[in-house]
Amino acid sequence: MVIIGRGAEAILEMKDFKDLYFPSKDLKIEIVIKKRIKKGYRIKEIDLHLRRSRTILESRLMHEAKKYVRTPTLFEIDPDECYIVMEYIEGDRVKELLEKINSEKREKVCFKIGDMVGKLHKNGIIHGDLTTSNMIYKFNEIYLIDFGLGEFSRELEKQGVDMHLLKEALQSTHYKYFLEDFETVMEGYEYIVGNEKKKEILKRINEIEKRGRYVRRDSLYNKQ
Amino acid sequence: MISLGIESTAHTLGVGIVNEKEVLANESSVYSGKGIHPRKAADHHADVLKNVLDSALKKSNVSLEDLDMISFSQGPGIGPCLRIGATAARTLSLRLKIPIIGVNHCVSHIEIGKFATEAKDPVTLYVSGGNTQIIAYVAKRYRIFGETLDIGIGNMQDIFGRTLELKFPCGKEIDILVAHGKKYLHLPYTIKGMDFSFTGVLTEALKYIEKEKKEDIAFSLMETAFSTVVEASERALAHTGKKELLLTGGIAASPRLREMCEIMCDERENKFYVPPFDLCRDNGAMIAYHGLIEYKSGKRMKLEDTVVKQKWRTDEVEVTWLS
Ligand SMILES: Nc1ncnc2c1ncn2[C@@H]1O[C@H](COP(=O)(O)OP(=O)(O)O)[C@@H](O)[C@H]1O
Numbered sequence: 001m002v003i004i005g006r007g008a009e010a011i012l013e014m015k016d017f018k019d020l021y022f023p024s025k026d027l028k029i030e031i032v033i034k035k036r037i038k039k040g041y042r043i044k045e046i047d048l049h050l051r052r053s054r055t056i057l058e059s060r061l062m063h064e065a066k067k068y069v070r071t072p073t074l075f076e077i078d079p080d081e082c083y084i085v086m087e088y089i090e091g092d093r094v095k096e097l098l099e100k101i102n103s104e105k106r107e108k109v110c111f112k113i114g115d116m117v118g119k120l121h122k123n124g125i126i127h128g129d130l131t132t133s134n135m136i137y138k139f140n141e142i143y144l145i146d147f148g149l150g151e152f153s154r155e156l157e158k159q160g161v162d163m164h165l166l167k168e169a170l171q172s173t174h175y176k177y178f179l180e181d182f183e184t185v186m187e188g189y190e191y192i193v194g195n196e197k198k199k200e201i202l203k204r205i206n207e208i209e210k211r212g213r214y215v216r217r218d219s220l221y222n223k224q
Numbered sequence: 225m226i227s228l229g230i231e232s233t234a235h236t237l238g239v240g241i242v243n244e245k246e247v248l249a250n251e252s253s254v255y256s257g258k259g260i261h262p263r264k265a266a267d268h269h270a271d272v273l274k275n276v277l278d279s280a281l282k283k284s285n286v287s288l289e290d291l292d293m294i295s296f297s298q299g300p301g302i303g304p305c306l307r308i309g310a311t312a313a314r315t316l317s318l319r320l321k322i323p324i325i326g327v328n329h330c331v332s333h334i335e336i337g338k339f340a341t342e343a344k345d346p347v348t349l350y351v352s353g354g355n356t357q358i359i360a361y362v363a364k365r366y367r368i369f370g371e372t373l374d375i376g377i378g379n380m381q382d383i384f385g386r387t388l389e390l391k392f393p394c395g396k397e398i399d400i401l402v403a404h405g406k407k408y409l410h411l412p413y414t415i416k417g418m419d420f421s422f423t424g425v426l427t428e429a430l431k432y433i434e435k436e437k438k439e440d441i442a443f444s445l446m447e448t449a450f451s452t453v454v455e456a457s458e459r460a461l462a463h464t465g466k467k468e469l470l471l472t473g474g475i476a477a478s479p480r481l482r483e484m485c486e487i488m489c490d491e492r493e494n495k496f497y498v499p500p501f502d503l504c505r506d507n508g509a510m511i512a513y514h515g516l517i518e519y520k521s522g523k524r525m526k527l528e529d530t531v532v533k534q535k536w537r538t539d540e541v542e543v544t545w546l547s
Contacts, residue, residue, distance in 0.1 A: 045408040045410075
């Protein structure tokens with residue numbers, strides 16, 4: 001058992017599938033368990049309710065999103081113990097990948113990112129935490145993870161904030177090619193949602209930035 | 225150096241006197257009419273100003289001639305209230321021929337908190353009547369990581385208390401009700417990233433009135449509201465990688481909120497700090513101290529720079545006194 005992540009609310013462990021389900025030697029599939037941990041500061045009625053409902057919501061979002069983009073396959077959800085079990089995606093995080101590829105390949109990756117977000121938004125899904133740490137690149141495909149802050153919504157405001165957070169993430173983590181990269185992301189987005197919608201989103205991002213909220217939070221991401 | 229500070233952003237008129245090492249006086253008078261009527265609160269401040277000032281001078285054994293500088297809360301806050309403090313500060317500065325510094329009230333809460341505790345670079349949970357914010361110093365600014373999208377916890381308490389016909393301000397009486405509540409009544413919980421809102425939970429809590437015991441309603445309401453801000457604070461800690469939490473603002477008086485912050489910090493092996501109550505609520509000493517450190521970092525202001533800023537955001541403050 002290896003701990004691969006520890007956020008404010010969940011612990012992520014990697015395990016071998018066979019240990020969990022099939023005690024057989026030849027099958028080797030690695031899985032990830034994301035468990036929402038108990039918080040001693042809140043009373044158990046609130047604590048359990050939140051952990052349960054968020055576990056359920058995250059798995060629903062992942063499941064729904066899987067119809068349109070790549071996400072890890074869900075193997076199991078346990079609402080009482082508040083964990084989900086999913087496929088381990090072995091690959092490069094887009095965060096590191098973007099820093100080591102040439103411009104041609106970067107264009108492909110960024111287009112793909114925009115295309116994915118477009119598909120989510122078009123189908124009423126808000127990811128809620130679009131950063132390049134939450135994207136894993138494997139065999140020319142990008143997998144989206146961590147729907148823990150997501151929701152089902154078609155509101156322009158929410159889509160705008162979603163895209164704005166991605167823009168901030170690119171700006172802070174990948175500032176060298178930020179302008180080209182974001183433009184390419186928006187091309188990928190436009191490819192799915194059309195030119196009108198793209199303009200609407202860009203306008204909304206502008207408004208959100210003027211309001212001065214959500215100021216470059218992503219530069220502070222403390223993920224390893 | 226001796227600095228005198230005037231606080232007048234909302235219902236408190238405060239005068240504090242400090243030097244680099246200690247608080248010499250911290251006097252105040254609170255406008256206690258129901259809710260906030262900007263004009264009436266401002267009239268109150270103008271009426272009591274002289275008395276509060278005199279009693280601060282007397283307490284500290286400092287005369288006006290001993291003062292080296294004046295500072296005042298320049299914002300954010302209620303226009304008419306802010307102007308009383310600003311006018312008094314300008315008058316003193318001109319008459320005594322000493323420098324004047326206008327400071328940001330929210331940042332003053334943090335700076336006095338660091339002064340009064342061992343916190344060095346905390347995430348701050350600032351909870352008062354009108355403000356509920358989570359702030360941390362990152363990349364040369366105090367940045368807001370989370371805040372209420374509608375009302376502050378103090379205002380929520382007051383609306384709830386008024387409906388139950390409790391004495392205003394209602395914080396204390398609500399704390400007593402909360403301590404006697406046992407049954408948790410389900411309420412909505414609104415957090416989005418690190419932002420939160422309280423009108424939804426308040427509306428639902430009010431619907432329980434007359435159907436359930438008021439102790440249980442108060443308990444459920446406050447447990448929900450406090451859980452929200454403590455969770456957002458924890459996210460901010462994880463996000464920024466900081467290891468200290470500072471709780472301040474008038475609602476820092478709540479024993480349950482302190483306890484929750486303490487448990488959260490224990491569980492993640494972070495440190496928890498809360499200043500003495502007189503330095504948590506709105507007060508003049510924090511303004512005096514904050515002005516002092518800005519002055520010592522080289523900040524100077526002309527009279528024309530001292531116009532009040534009702535909507536001055538925490539992250540607009542240029543921080544000259546920290547590295
Ligand atoms: N299915 C997965 N496959 C591979 N790595 C994963 C998977 N899920 C999560 N991770 C790794 O764990 C880290 C944290 O997971 P995440 O779901 O983002 O948790 P949190 O909500 O706590 O941030 C991710 O940045 C990623 O590196």
